[in-house]
Amino acid sequence: MTNDKFISVEAIAKRYPAAGGGQTTIFENLWLSLPRGEFGCVIGHSGCGKTTVLNILAGLDQPTEGAVIVDGQAIEGTSLDRAVIFQSHALLPWRTVMGNVAYAVSSKWRGWDKAKVRAHVQRFIDLVGLTGSENKRPSELSGGMKQRVGIARALSITPKIMLMDEPFSALDALTRGSLQDEVRRICLETGQTTFMITHDVDEAMYLADKIYLMTNGPGAVIAEIVENPLPKDRARIDLHRHPYYYGLRNHIVDFLVTRSKTFTSSNPNHDPLHVPIVRPGIDDASVVPLQANAR
Amino acid sequence: MVSILLFCGFIAAWHLATRGSGEVAKMSPEYAALMGATATQGKSAMPGPFDVGAKLWEHIQRPFYDNGPNDKGLGIQLGYSIARVMIGYLLAVAVAIPLGFLIGMSPLMNKALDPFIQVLKPISPLAWMPLALYTIKDSSLSAIFVIFICSVWPMLLNTSFGVASVRKEWINVARTLEVGTVRRAFTVILPAAAPTILTGMRISIGIAWLVIVAAEMLVGGTGIGYFVWNEWNNLSITNVIIAILTIGIVGMLLDQVLARFTRMVTFPE
Numbered sequence: 001m002t003n004d005k006f007i008s009v010e011a012i013a014k015r016y017p018a019a020g021g022g023q024t025t026i027f028e029n030l031w032l033s034l035p036r037g038e039f040g041c042v043i044g045h046s047g048c049g050k051t052t053v054l055n056i057l058a059g060l061d062q063p064t065e066g067a068v069i070v071d072g073q074a075i076e077g078t079s080l081d082r083a084v085i086f087q088s089h090a091l092l093p094w095r096t097v098m099g100n101v102a103y104a105v106s107s108k109w110r111g112w113d114k115a116k117v118r119a120h121v122q123r124f125i126d127l128v129g130l131t132g133s134e135n136k137r138p139s140e141l142s143g144g145m146k147q148r149v150g151i152a153r154a155l156s157i158t159p160k161i162m163l164m165d166e167p168f169s170a171l172d173a174l175t176r177g178s179l180q181d182e183v184r185r186i187c188l189e190t191g192q193t194t195f196m197i198t199h200d201v202d203e204a205m206y207l208a209d210k211i212y213l214m215t216n217g218p219g220a221v222i223a224e225i226v227e228n229p230l231p232k233d234r235a236r237i238d239l240h241r242h243p244y245y246y247g248l249r250n251h252i253v254d255f256l257v258t259r260s261k262t263f264t265s266s267n268p269n270h271d272p273l274h275v276p277i278v279r280p281g282i283d284d285a286s287v288v289p290l291q292a293n294a295r
Numbered sequence: 296m297v298s299i300l301l302f303c304g305f306i307a308a309w310h311l312a313t314r315g316s317g318e319v320a321k322m323s324p325e326y327a328a329l330m331g332a333t334a335t336q337g338k339s340a341m342p343g344p345f346d347v348g349a350k351l352w353e354h355i356q357r358p359f360y361d362n363g364p365n366d367k368g369l370g371i372q373l374g375y376s377i378a379r380v381m382i383g384y385l386l387a388v389a390v391a392i393p394l395g396f397l398i399g400m401s402p403l404m405n406k407a408l409d410p411f412i413q414v415l416k417p418i419s420p421l422a423w424m425p426l427a428l429y430t431i432k433d434s435s436l437s438a439i440f441v442i443f444i445c446s447v448w449p450m451l452l453n454t455s456f457g458v459a460s461v462r463k464e465w466i467n468v469a470r471t472l473e474v475g476t477v478r479r480a481f482t483v484i485l486p487a488a489a490p491t492i493l494t495g496m497r498i499s500i501g502i503a504w505l506v507i508v509a510a511e512m513l514v515g516g517t518g519i520g521y522f523v524w525n526e527w528n529n530l531s532i533t534n535v536i537i538a539i540l541t542i543g544i545v546g547m548l549l550d551q552v553l554a555r556f557t558r559m560v561t562f563p564e
Contacts, residue, residue, distance in 0.1 A: 059471070060470060080471075086468070094560075104472055137562070
């Protein structure tokens, strides 16, 4: 039982037939792993194939080559062990909040009676702070509340991993912030293993333990794994005052702005099996940690 | 309000256009009685609104009388027509909706059945009548068959379209929850496609009601279509007008019922 490879993506490739014959390779020989209870986040430009990686993890899409192993077992198709939070929340509009979450719960535990399902659903509606809105329909909810329902639905089936595909990108900045706080609180409380796709640098820095930097496609690779040097008990309010904050942020932004385009050509010896792990700030001598009293 | 004014204006114009213009020629009273008001007082052959109103009142008072095959109450004739439409229509629902699901859910079946549907759809339902009469050998059943064949296509096409265009993300939700095909069809696809399916059913009932009149004119015997033709043969324009009015009202009611069902299954997004 290898706990540091709870999720292990092994040498997956995705190719599509190209228009003029031949094939377009979105990515190939892609490896990544995430330990149990950690929060992983893939960041990259749109079109690099990061959503495809997530869909493969979810089982909604099949890799052309390679395999994904979760908790020691190769995955095959979709599973109730892997819950997905969709970018567009994907709630069923003809069901209430309660109905949407209950649909997931009764799909996982077919034999449960109504009262048991309701009690279970209620716990997760309370967890995401939607108490009192149980009988509203999605059309009566704001964008942030809809995504809360999406989170409650994903958590309610107590999945081994939770997969999020740019879950907050359709929300306004304030709502996004408060939902990120909620997700971070819930993940820390429950020890949920989570895997997220994003293109928002601040979101990745605040939420993730490990940030996978993905180069531009086609032929995208994971260039680096950034281990988040910020403390585990970080809070949004004073995150930017932390001595490592700008080192980390600059590193990721630099990558996205310049290195993501040139990485493949300037690193011909890049070994996708041994992706360099960097800890901006800690490893970087030029960043001098501020004195404790300077904060 | 404007509707009521327009209606009153229409009735007035109708009344003025059909009222008598006074005595046109001198003739003996016996001869005049034989000739009738049309010839003697310049009265239009078209009945006026009050004639129609009086006749309609008669029909409403006695809707279900039966004085033999050529003289039945309006209610009985309507009853026959509605029963035929309902049987043919419900048969069409039973065939079109499951088949539409199959076509919508399976791209293979969609491609395989599409040419047949494209050829069969534009055929006027009445063109089937001789074939139906020959094979079924029963005029009433043939009328039902014609109703069936005319209401099947809009429902089939709308169902398959509605099923095929259910949002991918809703399907993905069901997939990630390991929901089986049958349960998925009932819990996700059916509610999502229901508004489109009901719209198809609404179009179908409209067409069925249009076609039943023509079909009954052909097969004869009973029904509102037969009533229209029979009254034409009796030269009772009053009854023809009443029948036209009734057909319109019943058609509207059928449409309203389906419209209400559509509203019931429509969900706001």
